[in-house]
Amino acid sequence: MAASTVRTNLDGKPLNPLTILMIGAGGFIGSHLCEKILQETPHKILALDVYSDKIKHLLEPESLEWAGRIQFHRINIKHDSRLEGLIKMSDLTINLAAICTPADYNTRPLDTIYSNFIDALPVVKYCSENGKRLIHFSTCEVYGKTIGSFLPKDSPLRQDPAYYLLKEDDSPCIFGSIEKQRWSYACAKQLIERLIYAEGAENGLEFTIVRPFNWIGPRMDFIPGIDGPSEGVPRVLACFSNALLRREQLKLVDGGESQRTFVYIKDAIEAVLLMIENPDRANGHIFNVGNPNNEVTVRQLAEMMTAVYANVSGEPALEEPTVDVSSKEFYGEGYDDSDKRIPDMTIINKQLGWNPKTSLWDLLDSTLTYQHKTYAEAIKKVISHPTTS
Numbered sequence: 001m002a003a004s005t006v007r008t009n010l011d012g013k014p015l016n017p018l019t020i021l022m023i024g025a026g027g028f029i030g031s032h033l034c035e036k037i038l039q040e041t042p043h044k045i046l047a048l049d050v051y052s053d054k055i056k057h058l059l060e061p062e063s064l065e066w067a068g069r070i071q072f073h074r075i076n077i078k079h080d081s082r083l084e085g086l087i088k089m090s091d092l093t094i095n096l097a098a099i100c101t102p103a104d105y106n107t108r109p110l111d112t113i114y115s116n117f118i119d120a121l122p123v124v125k126y127c128s129e130n131g132k133r134l135i136h137f138s139t140c141e142v143y144g145k146t147i148g149s150f151l152p153k154d155s156p157l158r159q160d161p162a163y164y165l166l167k168e169d170d171s172p173c174i175f176g177s178i179e180k181q182r183w184s185y186a187c188a189k190q191l192i193e194r195l196i197y198a199e200g201a202e203n204g205l206e207f208t209i210v211r212p213f214n215w216i217g218p219r220m221d222f223i224p225g226i227d228g229p230s231e232g233v234p235r236v237l238a239c240f241s242n243a244l245l246r247r248e249q250l251k252l253v254d255g256g257e258s259q260r261t262f263v264y265i266k267d268a269i270e271a272v273l274l275m276i277e278n279p280d281r282a283n284g285h286i287f288n289v290g291n292p293n294n295e296v297t298v299r300q301l302a303e304m305m306t307a308v309y310a311n312v313s314g315e316p317a318l319e320e321p322t323v324d325v326s327s328k329e330f331y332g333e334g335y336d337d338s339d340k341r342i343p344d345m346t347i348i349n350k351q352l353g354w355n356p357k358t359s360l361w362d363l364l365d366s367t368l369t370y371q372h373k374t375y376a377e378a379i380k381k382v383i384s385h386p387t388t389s
């Protein structure tokens with residue numbers, strides 16, 4: 001961006017360049033947010049993470065366009081005394097750090113709870129004590145299951161939005177029993193939301209809470225055996241991409257009946273930038289960020305990805321592209337699922353005027369084009385020389 005352009009917020013007020021501490025900057029969302037901020041704003045980023053692979057293109061000295069506006073700090077927030085100093089140096093802290101892959105929730109519940117609750121505590125505390133603004137990333141999973149999921153399958157009430165639409169200020173949070181450890185993540189996220197809300201109410205913390213609804217796009221997670229562990233289980237986009245790249249069947253957990261709404265990462269990042277630059281409109285709010293128009297069952301997602309990938313790669317799809325697996329077999333004991341996730345958009349529309357733009361077909365097309373370009377050759381090599389991987 002041209003240094004001389006005066007950037008204004010939604011109310012036409014000029015914006016001063018901010019220093020932003022981004023915790024978890026090296027992850028999927030963090031990498032896109034860093035890119036957006038560096039390309040389109042004058043703000044500075046203190047990028048904190050234990051990994052930097054996904055933002056190395058932004059850190060290389062050749063990227064002179066934004067040299068000096070991003071600084072990487074390899075820090076684990078679990079145990080590092082530098083955290084408070086970095087929060088003090090910044091105008092705003094954005095906390096993205098988390099264990100947030102469902103395969104971990106029931107198999108590593110302690111790590112999941114520590115990561116999503118205990119490790120976030122000092123971040124909230126230091127922001128509150130030092131009068132610093134916080135944007136905290138929660139999740140759509142705090143809603144858990146819909147009210148409608150408890151109705152008989154053929155009940156007409158299931159079609160009524162009152163029984164499924166997820167509203168920030170209205171919907172209850174409905175989790176399964178304690179032995180369903182799937183909900184360890186959602187419960188930890190809910191408690192940190194409540195703590196942040198209470199810090200706002202009792203101590204005046206300026207906060208915004210983001211509830212992402214299945215943001216997807218390039219750089220999400222990893223492809224097992226290529227840039228992540230061979231036995232690792234990433235989120236569904238990467239699981240299905242991995243199967244397509246390897247010409248294997250896509251696994252549908254419990255029949256692939258669960259429903260999700262997917263939003264393109266680049267649309268969603270626009271919403272976060274509006275929150276960053278419009279504190280008067282964003283502070284004290286919890287925002288659903290998703291695309292209610294992009295709802296599919298997981299089975300439909302698999303079918304769409306199969307069709308899009310055949311187009312992108314030029315290779316015909318398998319005759320039987322999917323296979324059913326039980327959740328116990330795929331995720332192990334203690335897995336459970338959200339049945340349906342449609343975000344109500346009233347609050348984000350009213351406060352920030354944000355709407356998602358990209359259709360599911362278009363976002364899958366650009367994402368699978370990226371997956372094919374990035375991984376197809378590496379997968380071919382691994383398949384032809386399995387022992388050298």
Ligand SMILES: NC(=O)c1ccc[n+]([C@@H]2O[C@H](COP(=O)([O-])OP(=O)(O)OC[C@H]3O[C@@H](n4cnc5c(N)ncnc54)[C@H](O)[C@@H]3O)[C@@H](O)[C@H]2O)c1
Pocket residue numbers: 023024025026027028029030048049050051075076077078095096097098099100115119137138139140141211212213214215216221
């Ligand atoms: N992607 C989505 O659709 C989605 C949906 C719901 C919620 N979220 C939330 O958004 C946030 C970011 O998600 P993402 O998809 O980018 O995940 P991600 O795993 O790609 O990114 C998280 C980053 O945090 C870092 N991190 C974790 N623990 C850390 C620690 N102790 N110290 C320093 N860094 C640490 C990781 O190394 C990683 O780079 C998470 O809080 C997640 O719960 C994301």
Ligand SMILES: O=c1ccn([C@@H]2O[C@H](COP(=O)(O)OP(=O)(O)O[C@H]3OC[C@](O)(CO)[C@H]3O)[C@@H](O)[C@H]2O)c(=O)[nH]1
Pocket residue numbers: 100101102139140141185212213214234235236237239240250251252253254256258260298337338
């Ligand atoms: O190979 C697979 C992998 C997954 N599924 C099913 O797809 C559904 C979605 O799974 P996934 O994207 O991995 O995760 P969730 O949507 O359940 O949870 C995420 O939502 C937001 C977030 O908080 C962070 O991203 C995270 O918790 C699900 O039904 C799987 O069972 C499949 O069939 N095959």
